[in-house]
Amino acid sequence: MLLEPYSVIVFDAFGTLFDVHSVSVKAEKLFPGRGNELSLLWRQKQVEYSWLRAMSRQYKPFWTVTSDALDYSLKRLNLRLEGAVDELMQAYETLSPFEETSAVIDELRNQGYRLGILTNGNNEMISTVLKNAGLSSSFEQVLTSDKVQTFKTVDAIYELVGSAFAIDRSKVLFVSSNAWDAAAATWFGFDAFWINRLNLPFESLDVEPRFEGESLTDLLRF
């Protein structure tokens, strides 16, 4: 079986286990006709702000980075509504897992893999999201930006995996639906499994993920 060389499988959280665009339902209710646009810009700015803060060593918890990104996106799109920020941030706390997430995680655990999460999210944020999704006890390790006070794609955050699992990076399968995350993880030395849900080309960064699938279910298909 293809996954045999790996005893440890580590997942990105936002966009990989949890559908960050599930907030677009709430966004569409608040701003009819603009929900998808808001949701996409919010996500883009959230990622951009984490990169800028990582590069310039201006860490702050991902929850507030996420709130800042929403604040900017609403201003940029000229959307105003009392209480909208609170409602949308609340939606982010209760992000939906993808439909296959729970079944795939359960199956991999049953097969004996050691599972982890490596996320830009801060401890409280990821705990809340996991709890609301009923996944609190599914992962041996939940590794977050809090500990290293920086974000992906700085090496320090990927290094958390080897330390926590006491394993060499080459034995780690890293699963992400974010192409940039899969690229950087490969640069770092993990084997990456890119979940390419939208059938996009991979980023042109002189590196390719070792594996590619359409959903988490493809982890079980080899």
Added chain:
Amino acid sequence: MLLEPYSVIVFDAFGTLFDVHSVSVKAEKLFPGRGNELSLLWRQKQVEYSWLRAMSRQYKPFWTVTSDALDYSLKRLNLRLEGAVDELMQAYETLSPFEETSAVIDELRNQGYRLGILTNGNNEMISTVLKNAGLSSSFEQVLTSDKVQTFKTVDAIYELVGSAFAIDRSKVLFVSSNAWDAAAATWFGFDAFWINRLNLPFESLDVEPRFEGESLTDLLRF
């Protein structure tokens, strides 16, 4: 006069002195109806790739980063045409300055300011662009990513200014039309002048540029 505390004024190049969307004219000729979309995605990916390479210490010259970004953008938008990459990269070598660029630079030089460029571009790339725009001898210092082998917003690249001009960073006025660059320069310790050509809100990064204008001409208006 407002600019008096500053003896040194340093400009970002791409997007600030030169209009990166001037390539969209060529793009529109090659791909009718899709030129603007291609031009915007190309620019976004160019910046993203520079950030990812800075964070993950995967430097390569900005010219090839720019070419990679174009390669991805064409694939992503499903645009195919023999020779398109060469034609568009050539357009990038002959980027148009903004209409006011030359006059403002000349006036500031006449007023005795020491002028510099600080760019993600590599030496050859920025030399070619300056030459094609007739600006080769307008700047006392042209500082590039080549020397530090990284990109904005890592401190090392902003540090080039203090070294080259032998001046404390607090005496430097840094001019950029990229809000993220103005924010990071402010984090670093420069006073930033944000050229907000598109009347956008500033990024929500807990920092504000010291000055804001609509075009380079506003540098002369105080």
